[in-house]
Amino acid sequence: MTSTKKTFTYEYPRPAVTVDCVIFGFGNGELKVLLTKRGIEPFLGQWAFPGGFILEQETADECARRKLAEEAGLEDIYLEQLYTFSDVDRDPRFRVISIAYYALVKSTDYLIEAGLDIEEVKWFSLGEATALAFDHDQILSVAIERLKGKIRYQPVGFELLPEQFKLPELHKLYETILHRAIDRGNFRKKILSMGLLVDHSEKQPDRHSRAAKIYSFDRDKYESLKESGFYFEL
Amino acid sequence: MTSTKKTFTYEYPRPAVTVDCVIFGFGNGELKVLLTKRGIEPFLGQWAFPGGFILEQETADECARRKLAEEAGLEDIYLEQLYTFSDVDRDPRFRVISIAYYALVKSTDYLIEAGLDIEEVKWFSLGEATALAFDHDQILSVAIERLKGKIRYQPVGFELLPEQFKLPELHKLYETILHRAIDRGNFRKKILSMGLLVDHSEKQPDRHSRAAKIYSFDRDKYESLKESGFYFEL
DNA sequence: CCAAAAGTGTTCACTCTACACCCATGC
DNA sequence: GCATGGGTGTAGAGTGAACACTTTTGG
Numbered sequence: 407m408t409s410t411k412k413t414f415t416y417e418y419p420r421p422a423v424t425v426d427c428v429i430f431g432f433g434n435g436e437l438k439v440l441l442t443k444r445g446i447e448p449f450l451g452q453w454a455f456p457g458g459f460i461l462e463q464e465t466a467d468e469c470a471r472r473k474l475a476e477e478a479g480l481e482d483i484y485l486e487q488l489y490t491f492s493d494v495d496r497d498p499r500f501r502v503i504s505i506a507y508y509a510l511v512k513s514t515d516y517l518i519e520a521g522l523d524i525e526e527v528k529w530f531s532l533g534e535a536t537a538l539a540f541d542h543d544q545i546l547s548v549a550i551e552r553l554k555g556k557i558r559y560q561p562v563g564f565e566l567l568p569e570q571f572k573l574p575e576l577h578k579l580y581e582t583i584l585h586r587a588i589d590r591g592n593f594r595k596k597i598l599s600m601g602l603l604v605d606h607s608e609k610q611p612d613r614h615s616r617a618a619k620i621y622s623f624d625r626d627k628y629e630s631l632k633e634s635g636f637y638f639e640l
Numbered sequence: 641m642t643s644t645k646k647t648f649t650y651e652y653p654r655p656a657v658t659v660d661c662v663i664f665g666f667g668n669g670e671l672k673v674l675l676t677k678r679g680i681e682p683f684l685g686q687w688a689f690p691g692g693f694i695l696e697q698e699t700a701d702e703c704a705r706r707k708l709a710e711e712a713g714l715e716d717i718y719l720e721q722l723y724t725f726s727d728v729d730r731d732p733r734f735r736v737i738s739i740a741y742y743a744l745v746k747s748t749d750y751l752i753e754a755g756l757d758i759e760e761v762k763w764f765s766l767g768e769a770t771a772l773a774f775d776h777d778q779i780l781s782v783a784i785e786r787l788k789g790k791i792r793y794q795p796v797g798f799e800l801l802p803e804q805f806k807l808p809e810l811h812k813l814y815e816t817i818l819h820r821a822i823d824r825g826n827f828r829k830k831i832l833s834m835g836l837l838v839d840h841s842e843k844q845p846d847r848h849s850r851a852a853k854i855y856s857f858d859r860d861k862y863e864s865l866k867e868s869g870f871y872f873e874l
Numbered sequence: 875c876c877a878a879a880a881g882t883g884t885t886c887a888c889t890c891t892a893c894a895c896c897c898a899t900g901c
Numbered sequence: 902g903c904a905t906g907g908g909t910g911t912a913g914a915g916t917g918a919a920c921a922c923t924t925t926t927g928g
Contacts (some may be wrong), residue, residue, distance in 0.1 A: 418656065418693040418694075418695065418696075419695075419696045420654035420655065420656050420657070421654065421657055421694065421696075422652065422654050423654070423655055423657065423737055459652040460652075460655065460726070460737075461652065461653075462652075462653045462655070462728075462735060463728055464728070465726045465727055465728060466724060466726040466737070467726075487723060487724065489721060490700060490721065490724045490739050492694070492699045492700040492701075492739070493699055494696075494697055494698070494699060501696060503657055503694075503700070503739075505724050505726070505737075559793075572907090573907085573908090574906080574907070589890095589891070589892070589893085590906095590907085590908085591891095591892090591893085591908080591909070591910085592890070592891065592892085594907095594908075594909090595890095595909090596889095596890085599889095616897065616898040616899060616905085616906065616907045616908080617898080617899080617907080618906085618907060618908090619907085619908090806880090807880085807881090808879080808880070823917090823918065823919070823920085824879095824880085824881085825881080825882070825883085825918095825919090825920085826917065826918065826919085828880095828881075828882090829882095829917095830916095830917085850878085850879060850880045850881080850924065850925035850926055851879095851880080851925075851926075852879085852880060852881085853880085853881085
């Protein structure tokens, strides 16, 4: 076969490209997502994930972090690319491809301020987060599945709790996200046996029962164990 | 806070968007990737993954399947979105964002024909696939990591073998991809105990030893087990 | 008969599961 | 005391790792 060499000319239409961020938080024993009420068309007044068009000189990761800061006032949080959504009609105006990210926030008590083109920012429990703008319902369900899968074999649960936390909180977090009961004692043994939790035993008085010990996750130790082939699981 | 409502105007530059496909195959006891030799600038003459610009009326998935067919003559194969690469300078011409996919092919013996703007198409073992065009080295390493992770908890290994295969082949495939020795007997017991392999016991003579039984993967049974909470692992 | 590769069996240790039980606290 | 929730212990089932053994086939 003789190849047809020709001078390259760019004759393709360019879609617009946006980044959208699904932000998960954990509060009141529930998994929540942060939504923004749109202050502009299309879908004015409807709830959507923070996001926006990618700039010429920024990567998608940078765009995601910029949007988190601009629209939700969030910085230095866990962030990971989720999936790229490219349905032809996902935006009523013109072709828009969206690179979706998901972020994990250590508390739903963050000071949240509405930013540019945003009327309001609010945490929603998963059940309430429906009828979102664009295809964001679909993006949300992909994000939930990803989180469910990821939490089993990566230590991402800790990203949803404060630096210092109690084991029952972690337990509840896992039960909530995996959506099933997990034996208290066995969970405790499993997670402690990894040796990745540091005990901060200055007990803090609790209200209605025995006070729980306070732990933190030893990220450095995890990283070095991972190097030597360790695999975080359940 | 009073929100600033304004009429939306689209003032952002549009990057070009492409789709690139990492195609894995398994042959000669080795994991391989299919590369195309570029017949156009930039990177003319260098090896790269099949791919190209996304059209106005197609999704990224459709684009990936189209490119697989056009450039490598492949149809009806396992395909999954990998990651979206958005480094600002990944293309020397102008801003190009690439939605990368990875595909699994059931044999490296496919009839492969060079397509549009392609000089040549060839299977490379992983060691040989270096100094690729664009950021394709980086894409490849992300794809390998994904495959390594995925094969442990999803039945994707079968996508790299013919419909009917022998257990030693599957064993070798796992050893190759996970890059470590796996006990023959234990592997066999584990995989057979799931009850997902169908025995096609018409033995076929082999050359130097006892003939291996032939199996196929029962995809339907897997799907129904998965519904009821079954989790494929190792 | 021997080598090579397929396939089976056995053992031991470890881990997971399902509980039951004890402890500290507030009312 | 008792209810509540934190934390520990244990017995039995189940699983995984290591390795030895048997079977079939070609030369």
